[in-house]
Amino acid sequence: MTMGEPQEQFAIRVRDLVVGFGRQTVLDHLSLDVRKGEILGLVGASGGGKSVLMRTIIGLIPRRSGTIEVMGHEIGGTQDRGTRGAAATWGILFQQGALFSSLTVRQNVQFPLRENLVLSQELMDEIAIAKLEMVGLRAQDADKYPAELSGGMTKRVALARALALDPPILFLDEPTSGLDPIAAGDFDALIKTLQKTLGLTVFMVTHDLASLTTVCDRVAALADGKIVAIGPMRDLLQSEHPWVRAYFHGKRSQMLQHEMR
Numbered sequence: 001m002t003m004g005e006p007q008e009q010f011a012i013r014v015r016d017l018v019v020g021f022g023r024q025t026v027l028d029h030l031s032l033d034v035r036k037g038e039i040l041g042l043v044g045a046s047g048g049g050k051s052v053l054m055r056t057i058i059g060l061i062p063r064r065s066g067t068i069e070v071m072g073h074e075i076g077g078t079q080d081r082g083t084r085g086a087a088a089t090w091g092i093l094f095q096q097g098a099l100f101s102s103l104t105v106r107q108n109v110q111f112p113l114r115e116n117l118v119l120s121q122e123l124m125d126e127i128a129i130a131k132l133e134m135v136g137l138r139a140q141d142a143d144k145y146p147a148e149l150s151g152g153m154t155k156r157v158a159l160a161r162a163l164a165l166d167p168p169i170l171f172l173d174e175p176t177s178g179l180d181p182i183a184a185g186d187f188d189a190l191i192k193t194l195q196k197t198l199g200l201t202v203f204m205v206t207h208d209l210a211s212l213t214t215v216c217d218r219v220a221a222l223a224d225g226k227i228v229a230i231g232p233m234r235d236l237l238q239s240e241h242p243w244v245r246a247y248f249h250g251k252r253s254q255m256l257q258h259e260m261r
């Protein structure tokens with residue numbers, strides 16, 4: 001896989017990870033490298049452990065064995081920087097967007113700043129507006145409440161909040177779910193732009209074949225608790241693994257792939 005590559009090249013390194021609940025083993029000696037600056041898409045069966053993998057990497061779920069390194073620091077190890085360091089290392093966009101409904105857009109974006117830094121209100125206001133503009137929203141949107149936003153706007157605000165502390169890594173859990181195809185395409189384009197302009201590393205769980213083909217540099221397939229295939233989308237389409245074949249060559253994916261041939 002990536003054995004010969006120098007270590008500094010990786011934003012995330014997972015080795016022999018085992019995670020389970022009671023008798024159930026969800027991740028079974030899973031290994032995965034995410035390169036700095038890439039957008040990695042993770043696909044897998046429903047209930048296959050994609051969210052569990054993401055949550056274990058960010059330290060929300062304990063592991064039974066294995067190691068996880070993020071930006072050269074071991075998660076849960078002696079070098080673990082704890083939640084303060086974590087907030088500056090990654091931003092997370094959960095599936096529902098999960099904005100605080102009683103806070104305005106501006107206050108939502110400023111939340112990580114308040115939690116982690118001591119800044120003047122003036123500076124926080126400037127940062128919030130800059131982040132909103134970065135994700136394609138206008139300064140006028142800052143005083144709105146989450147209930148007044150469309151689905152696409154909600155995701156953008158959540159993204160602005162995830163990027164408030166300028167983290168080098170962004171975790172996205174099904175970012176385009178619930179968006180119409182145009183809004184989803186716009187959101188994909190935004191992720192690609194942010195990757196290019198900020199040099200972000202993006203770890204994206206997605207079922208969206210359009211996202212996989214248009215924005216992901218590489219795609220990893222999770223099956224039977226392991227990464228069974230990883231590489232550019234074109235390589236995954238050639239994979240012989242039965243689950244990967246079924247996923248990409250099933251009826252629903254045929255139409256989209258037509259364009260790739």
Ligand SMILES: Nc1ncnc2c1ncn2[C@@H]1O[C@H](COP(=O)(O)OP(=O)(O)OP(=O)(O)O)[C@@H](O)[C@H]1O
Nearest residue numbers: 021024026044045046047048049050051052053205
């Ligand atoms: N906190 C938990 N306690 C017990 N079991 C859990 C917990 N979190 C996840 N699981 C189990 O782990 C398995 C993997 O779940 P996970 O949510 O990671 O799947 P997924 O691949 O993200 O699925 P989907 O695509 O449907 O979101 C499931 O069987 C789930 O029931």
